[in-house]
Amino acid sequence: MHRTAHRPATVQAHRDKVRRLLSPLAARVEIVPLREALGRGLAADVTAPLDLPPFANSQMDGFAIRSADIPVGGAELRVTAPVPAGAEPAALAFGSAAPIMTGAMIPAGADAVVPIEQAVPDSFPPPGAAATVRLPAAPAGNFVRDAGSDIAAGEPALAAGSFLGPGQLGLLAALGLTEVPVHVQPRVLLVTTGDEVVEPGRPLQPGKIYDANGTLLDSALRQAGLQVTRTGISADDPAELELLLRAHAPDVDLIVTTGGVSKGAYEVVRQALAGHDVEFGAVAMQPGGPQGIGSLDGVPVLGFPGNPVSCLVSFEMFLRPVLADLFGSPAPRTTVRARLAEAVSSPENKHQVRRGTLSPDGTVRLEGGAGSHLVHALARANALVHIPAGTAALAAGDEVEVWML
Structure with missing residues (x-):
């Protein structure tokens, strides 16, 4: 049944919940030719069948x-x-x-x-x-x-969970392998909601905005190796949305929605999933606090907020790292330490995620403010800047954790 979480969860607690929700999908494995394995996650350990090089x-x-x-x-x-x-x-x-x-x-x-x-x-x-x-x-x-100076026969070549890029596939080819076991790529249904949202290219009437979330999340999901089905924009009719979700549920492994998960009067995703095992609540994170998680007819559901930056930050904080952990794909974000180019304040009880640009000198400049609507600032950024819960202010020159985009 529909549940509402009252106390904000920590970022790690919500990420762990997403991992538990999706972990059954990691058991599915297929064997593919090396050429089709680029960007996939290795599903089993590979042991070297011969020495590399095979002779001195x-x-x-x-x-x-x-x-x-x-x-x-x-x-x-x-x-x-x-x-x-x-x-x-x-x-x-x-x-x-x-x-x-x-x-x-x-x-x-x-x-x-x-x-x-x-x-x-x-x-x-x-x-x-x-x-x-x-x-x-x-x-x-x-x-x-010497023979075996790169790797000797019988030694571990690649561990299960490895991201298969050109270097990893080159190693497998050098070992004489022609195919490789990989995790099956999940199929995702992506649904954007909101009466106020209009498809790009159509006339923009007063009170309406163009849909950025569909393109934003579709691109992020596909870049992460997922197969994405989009339904177009769903109007704020809970009954229609429930029918749409249930119609597509048998054909997908995960449902991702954007918008309609807050505490307002017209939160269509909350209303549509009221009779299902989905929990709506808050995460102590800015932006991206409102989150939905659960299942519909046995299919995992993640409900992200409707503001574009909140939507992408939710993907980066919760779904992308879980995919990397469970499936070996996409590759984890590169994490570095950088010095702030300016002072910054943050809600002390929340994990704030700001957009920034990391410079070659190791300093990171924040792009735009903390607002979840600043798509232009997001487009200029090359990194996510993390200010953990418990930190109210940082000075210029202080070190922060940065995820490279």
């Missing part, structure tokens, strides 16, 4: 040698057949040096490489020509990449 190879163009063949003052060695990359060379005879290319396999018997720049002459002889080369002494292992 040269780090430089040069001459493969047996280090014991060259005394401290250098030596003249007979040049043998060259070793190109991709070939399996013959064993290296005593007192000889093999021209070797970067990445080529170290011949049996060789244990070091002397770069071509240190050779006299400092060029490779024509293939098949009888030649000698003078080389300086080199220690065993000189410019040699």
Whole structure:
């Protein structure tokens, strides 16, 4: 049944509640080709099936040698057949040096490489020509990449929950893998509410505003790897909204609404979900205090506030970090410490999230005020600036936690 929370929850408590709500979705796994796994979250540990590199190879163009063949003052060695990359060379005879290319396999018997720049002459002889080369002494292992020096067979390659970017997928390909287990991407129904909200491109009548939330949240959700269904703007009719939500519920894994969750007289989301297991209450956060959470016909529901900045801050504070934790995607926001470029005040009993621009010198300048309607300031910002509960004021130069956007 519909419930109202009376005491504001902490940010962490509400985030934990969102995590519990969505955690059953993390059990769903599918196997996809590497090319389709970009931006997904790894669903199982991966162990290296082979050594990387799989054989000792040269780090430089040069001459493969047996280090014991060259005394401290250098030596003249007979040049043998060259070793190109991709070939399996013959064993290296005593007192000889093999021209070797970067990445080529170290011949049996060789244990070091002397770069071509240190050779006299400092060029490779024509293939098949009888030649000698003078080389300086080199220690065993000189410019040699040992087998397994990157990762050895049987070692952990990637942990479950890893975000699969180009580097991670490159590693899996280097290990010879062609497919990978990933978490199934949740399907989300996004519903924007409000009689006052108009789709961009239509005439704007007095008292109306264009819908920013639909585009704002749709972009954020898709950027986070979710599959999004949008219904357009829902009018302030609770019965119609309930029918719309129940019609789409069987086809999605999560319902996200914007607007209609406060304590006003026309809070359509609260009214539409009055007969369902959804709780509406406050979180000690500014902006984004009013929140809804629960389920409709077994489908998780998150109700975000209607002001655009409140809406995005709610996503960033509650949904995005839970997705990163449960599904490995999207990648967590980069967190840094920065110095405030100016003094700031904050409600002492709330966690305030301000928009800011982090400069290369490590200072962060706040963009706009604390208002939840300042979309222009949000668009200028490259970071979220956190002022935790219990802090009423900070001075210029004080350190704050910053999440990079």
